[in-house]
């Protein structure tokens with residue numbers, strides 16, 4: 001589907017990929033996502049499944065969204081998830097995926113299988129159970145690993161997301177790739193982003209493990225070659241011939257803002273056009289209007305959201321990842 005006139009910016013960018021955060025609540029409080037001592041609660045007024053689906057339908061129609069990722073908070077915690085997933089799978093989308101911490105994957109697997117979802121991303125930052133509890137401040141590593149194996153066994157493609165941090169899990173950069181390659185999983189290293197409590201934080205530079213260091217560590221064990229990515233792919237992708245692939249989402253080292261096609265819908269009903277920008281646009285009010293009134297107003301708000309995109313480099317922002325789903 002192509003975007004309607006006016007919904008393309010001066011850089012030629014349009015919204016194609018929608019991330020829907022089903023709830024701001026999370027059962028984890030990962031150190032890269034949440035400041036110490038904070039708990040993750042649902043937003044005061046979260047959209048219900050009818051509102052989420054209405055928003056998705058309008059955004060497909062007006063903006064030309066063709067890929068959708070369900071995220072959070074922790075999306076599998078959302079009371080909307082069980083109704084939202086099968087319904088969204090019926091929409092005219094080229095791709096539907098899910099990002100989860102994997103803690104409830106085993107319980108939700110029958111629903112995932114029945115929905116026909118083909119791929120999921122699981123956040124997994126270490127294979128060491130002690131470090132796991134330190135990073136996630138909750139959760140149970142064997143349960144997550146069992147969920148990953150069960151998803152693979154059910155024929156669902158799995159990618160693993162890892163955020164390497166100097167003091168927490170740099171030693172896991174190679175072991176996690178060994179684990180993923182052995183299972184046919186594509187591992188994606190995500191450079192620590194200057195979001196939320198990292199914005200302006202002097203510890204940020206100490207904790208960041210840049211792409212160059214990730215590659216240097218991997219190069220001691222594997223010979224890899226860079227592969228071509230899609231036009232708006234955010235990850236630099238590499239192949240280890242005969243063994244598999246991995247990617248690096250290098251927000252700092254290789255910013256991908258120039259081809260960013262992402263739009264985010266928070267559970268509280270706000271559109272976010274750019275992670276580097278604290279601007280957001282409330283649309284929940286429009287979801288109650290008759291269609292003829294809602295569509296032109298939503299179009300205007302989408303134009304504002306598109307204008308929020310940064311011209312080139314990712315600068316980070318005080319926006320908190322858990323509200324908008326990474």
Ligand code: SAM
Nearest residue numbers: 032033072073074100101123161192193321326
């Ligand atoms: N709860 C789900 C999960 O754990 O996958 C979905 C939400 S989580 C916010 C989505 C992604 O954001 C995760 O892959 C996580 O690793 C990433 N993330 C959160 N804060 C980050 C940061 N400061 N830098 C880089 N990635 C971050």
